Amino acid sequence: MLPRRRSPFTATLRTLTALAAVVAVAAGCSATPATPDPPSPAPDPLQRFTSQQLSWGSCDGFAASPDVANAYRDPSLECAKLTVPLDYANPDGRTAELAVLRAKATGQRIGSMLVNPGGPGVSGTSLVPSLVQSAPDLLQRFDFVGFDPRGVGVSSPAIDCLTDAEQDEYRAQVFADPSPAGVAALEAHNKEYADRCTARVGADVLANLGTRDVVRDLDILRAALGDEKLTYYGYSYGTSIGTQYAEAFPDRVRAMVLDGAVDPTQDTVESNIDQSAGFQQAFDAYATWCTTQPNCPLGTDPARTTETWLALARPLLDDPVKTGDPTRRLSFTDAVTGVQQAMYVRQLWTVLSLGISQLAAGDGSLLLTLADLYYKRSGGHYDNSLEAFQAISCMDNTRVTDPAALADGVEKAAPFTTTGRGPVAARDVCAFWPVPPTTEPGRPDVPGLPPVVVVSVTGDPATPYQAGVDLAADLGGRLLKVDGNQHTAGLQGNACVDSALTAYLVDGTLPGDGTECRL
Structure with missing residues (x-):
């Protein structure tokens, strides 16, 4: 049998205890080794980010392009900047700032609903003004919160x-x-x-732009908004953000709608050919x-x-x-x-x-x-x-x-x-x-994830229908099938789709198994 290895800390502790006993006997005292205090928990390196207070104000200057600037002048909208680490492996180093836009709930508030319109690369703040118009029932219960992911829109570095x-x-x-x-x-x-x-943005910035890092940003935003758990709606590429968040933080999800699913199991060749x-x-x-x-x-x-x-x-x-x-x-x-x-x-x-x-x-x-x-x-x-x-x-x-x-x-x-x-x-x-x-x-591994809803359109050109079928199964969620020819379907004015999603997001009521809507 091979001898067991001991950690240096354990070996040192036993040596010191034995020495203490020898000294005590030599002094004519009985030796009672003291029990060391348990080590203090390591400080959270992200606490200064998760506990930050957002300074909400005017949305002037938050539009990613002039043609959408008028929508940002709505006085019911408010904007802020969220600070996150540029490199999560070095949280004390350089930081990034994300643009955040909020429309506050008009009725009995449940919490925040964070949204992403996809891309990757599309400004998330630009989605909220349109959702205010298309989903008034949900706005009664949730603050709609959009954010420009790192590098996107008016987030910086851009x-x-x-x-x-x-x-x-x-x-x-x-x-x-x-x-x-x-x-x-x-x-x-x-x-x-x-x-x-590379020359204009910098390799250090490019190295930290992936969805792996956006997911960490999303969790910091959830905490900064004061939400114990995440309510999230992601379209298209936004489903990749949602899927990876579910893998990283399955116990922090309250409700999640993934509309126009990206298949996380496909490599680049498979994905491009299917699209x-x-x-x-x-x-x-x-x-x-x-x-x-x-x-x-x-x-x-x-x-x-x-x-x-x-x-x-x-x-x-x-x-x-x-x-x-x-x-x-x-x-x-x-x-x-x-x-x-x-x-x-x-x-x-x-x-x-x-x-x-x-x-x-x-x-x-x-x-x-x-x-x-x-x-x-x-x-x-x-x-x-x-x-x-x-x-x-x-x-x-x-x-x-x-x-x-x-x-x-x-x-x-x-x-x-x-x-x-x-x-x-x-x-x-x-x-x-x-x-x-x-x-x-890879196939998502999401132990403890509550049921999510995946919306998939039969004639979706950009995210094929089968990807939604597969993602719903992989996440243990519920598929909402939509017959039609367009990319994504939810919160766009279709009564069948929107009523099913509103019931789920507000009350947690899943669409019936086999539910099917038509555009």
């Missing part, structure tokens, strides 16, 4: 990788050459982006609808709509068309992005048809406007949402080791996005990122 002119330049470039020279050109482009981001397939499904649904409408620009045969679209879009590879702005033209990439933007909300289908009709007539104005909406470009300026998307994605996603598998998979999954010249199997921006990711894919 992710700012490109100037407005550089953003326009990057968008205008199209990489459609699958040859070794074409691959090298795209990789040089991607490396340049990563190098600029591409989701957009093709959404395009097919739009195109089938379009063929039933008068003057559909894609014709009357649903089986040929992708072919018809590509006949209009592929000439843009070599000859971008004019737009209403004489300094800008519509590229192939922006045309595809404009179509994808219209897939998020069915109400944009009519606008998309008009945009494709304009393209057929040689005018790219409306499709460029849709693409600008995706890129958050307004008045010639960009917010930092797409830069933040890239930076956070590089910290959350596994590195792609087989670019050909990804390029081939996306090409097959989403024919309406293809150039007809073959996939370009280049390494992406994250391959050149200066720091490794901080999140790995």
Whole structure:
């Protein structure tokens, strides 16, 4: 049998006790070893953050872009900055400040409901003004609290990788050459982006932007708001925040709605291919609808709509068309992005048809406007949402080791996005990122988590329906199935969905097993 090892502390304690006994006997006294006092608990290194008092005031200057600034002038809204460690491994070091916006409960208050609109990279404060309008029943019972995650919106330090002119330049470039020279050109482009981001933001900041750190920030915000447990509503990427919070702090969750689920078990290749397939499904649904409408620009045969679209879009590879702005033209990439933007909300289908009709007539104005909406470009300026998307994605996603598998998979999954010249199997921006990711894919482990609700839309283009089915099962939660064609569904005016979610968030009443709503 091997001898047991003793800790140095235990060995020293026994030696001192024995010496005390010898001294006592030598002095003619009986030896009664004293019991040492238990060690004091280690001080909480985060206490100065969790106990901070938020200084609420005007929301002037908290809007991430000028086009939403008017909503922040509502006197019922109040804003503050939350201080968090930049690096949780060094809580006494550099700090970050997160923008926080609150609309206070109008009735018998339960607590705060923290919300995130997704992205990653979208300002969380921007969600609250719209929720005030769309969910008045919930506002009676909860303070709605949105926050700009670290690096996002007006939080600081901010992710700012490109100037407005550089953003326009990057968008205008199209990489459609699958040859070794074409691959090298795209990789040089991607490396340049990563190098600029590193130089302008700093590798130390980039290293601490992942969802792993956002979850810690969320818990500090919960504590600073005085809530014993978290009530949370996350859309799209916001479901990743919710899932990782549930893993880290399952005993601190009161209620959680995850709407438009991101599958935490998928690697980067699987996720991108599944999302591409989701957009093709959404395009097919739009195109089938379009063929039933008068003057559909894609014709009357649903089986040929992708072919018809590509006949209009592929000439843009070599000859971008004019737009209403004489300094800008519509590229192939922006045309595809404009179509994808219209897939998020069915109400944009009519606008998309008009945009494709304009393209057929040689005018790219409306499709460029849709693409600008995706890129958050307004008045010639960009917010930092797409830069933040890239930076956070590089910290959350596994590195792609087989670019050909990804390029081939996306090409097959989403024919309406293809150039007809073959996939370009280049390494992406994250391959050149200066720091490794901080999140790995895996099935959530959430012992003690109370029941959560996962909302999943059957025709969601960005977060496919099955991901929601799987996440609900993995978290031991309840699935709310929604039939329709859009990205996410809750607190957007659908009575069936919203009444089920309100009952859950207020009273903890889960939707009935098998509940199904329709948009």
